[in-house]
Amino acid sequence: MRATDDTGFLREAQWQDKVFNGTWVRPLGGVNPVREPATGEPLTCTGNADAADVATACMAAAQAQPAWAAMDPRSKALIFRAAAGHAEANFAELSLFVARETGGSLLKGNHEVREAIVLLHQAAGLLSQPHGLLLPSAAGRLSYARRLPHGVVGVISPFNFPLVLSMRSVAPALAAGNAVVLKPDPQTPVSGGFLIARLFEAAGLPKGLLHVLPGGAVAGEALCLDARVGMIAFTGSTGAGRKVAETAGRTLKKVALELGGKNPLIILEDADLELAASNAAWGAWLHQGQICMATGRILAHASIAEELTRLLADKARALRVGNAARGEAELGPLINERQRQRVVDIVDASVAAGARLVAGGPADGLFYRPTVLAGVRPGMPAFDQEIFGPVASITSFETDDEAIALANQNEYGLSAAVISRSVGRAMAIGERLNCGLLHINDQTVADDCVNPFGGRGNSGNGGNVGGPADWDEYTQWQWVTIKDSPPLYPF
The missing domain is CATH 3.40.605.10 (Aldehyde Dehydrogenase; Chain A, domain 1)
Structure with missing residues (x-):
């Protein structure tokens, strides 16, 4: 055509x-x-x-x-x-x-x-x-x-x-x-x-x-x-x-x-989980995750991590993958074979290191289904590396200090977000995050064109x-x- x-x-x-x-x-x-x-x-x-x-x-x-x-x-x-x-x-x-x-x-x-x-x-x-x-x-x-x-x-x-x-x-x-x-x-x-x-x-x-x-x-x-x-x-x-x-x-x-970016979304235990899952899914899977601001780390309080994982997995299974430009699907292909293989390799290596594949994978040509990885920890490729693919990586934490440490444990510093019913608590966490873009009660992908846009560190x-x-x-x-x-x- x-x-x-x-x-x-x-x-x-x-x-x-x-x-x-x-x-x-x-x-x-x-x-x-x-x-x-x-x-x-x-x-x-x-x-x-x-x-x-x-x-x-x-x-x-x-x-x-x-x-x-x-x-x-x-x-x-x-x-x-x-x-x-x-x-x-x-x-x-x-x-x-x-x-x-x-x-x-x-x-x-x-x-x-x-x-x-x-x-x-x-x-x-x-x-x-x-x-x-x-x-x-x-x-x-x-x-x-x-x-x-x-x-x-x-x-x-x-x-x-x-x-x-x-x-x-x-x-x-x-x-x-x-x-x-x-x-x-x-x-x-x-x-x-x-x-x-x-x-x-x-x-x-x-x-x-x-x-x-x-x-x-x-x-x-x-x-x-x-x-x-x-x-x-x-x-x-x-x-x-x-x-x-x-x-x-x-x-x-x-x-x-x-x-690039490896952008954290911190979800506290008081969050509305339906809303939190919607934000996490959008941030991780929009345009197949091929966004510098994509939600690369979902940090969920241990008390809600399992339920959040279930909600994300349900969303992943419901999304269609195909020719999105023609309205046949919500998610389209990755840009090329090299990028597709990078996503495959990171997911496979993370599963081999102990992460749990809850939904998604494997690849079909350039198409890669929205994927949920649970139990992701520091040292795994899915935690450390920018994936640039539709992968939601979930890591649990016990305290606010641990969440902040996990969020800052990377070489990037582009975007970060915190979801909580307590705006004051979320702001206190946000002020300690190394990022150029900070969003309270939202996900990590946002740009209004009228705002200064830039990152820290390797971003x-x-x-x-x-x-x-x-x-x-x-x-x-x-x-x-x-x-x-x-x-x-x-x-």
């Missing part, structure tokens, strides 16, 4: 075997075939960028950026609002493509497009905010600080929520006056890149300011090394993030890393994206002083 209807907004003929530099051109790096995870059938074929393609894009972006930075804010804001309007007008078409390309449900596709629209409007709003500060100074001297763009921002985005995780950097980076070179994951090049290119192309973004180059490690390394790039915004695994930081550090770029390098954090990420400060005439110094 063809990926798109060439009478629609997404016209496959435009991008077939190509990349985007303001127009659609054939790259030197060849072609990138894309398969639909749920069916295994060819979905589309884009261009594949190599190092030379990246160098060409970075040069063009650097040349186009000064004029864009000098454009008046209202004119720029109109472009973002127009892009949002095109997304709204073609909502159903965009949502279905995102669902198909990512192996997600239509609910997930709808969510990504809705959030992309919000991000575009947020970017337009940035342009009407103050761009600097008036600083205290001596009489007769004006002292102020203003925000300046980095110049060219390189964005490297992942496969799991490609539209949102690309747009959350592309839109504010452009709004701050930068040009952008975007390298989406080659498994999801349209959702993570070409869809965004089409929106901005239709909105009238000047040529040369946005480049979309699907490609592998060679393209990513070239982007990190190019001296014309002032910042890299990377979202992906912790291992890949380390390589990005090391490579980009050679040219002293700013690097913003949004990485990131201390930065944040989103809302008030965007100005800090995508600009740098310049201090300016002005006097009517130069002073006389004693030398």
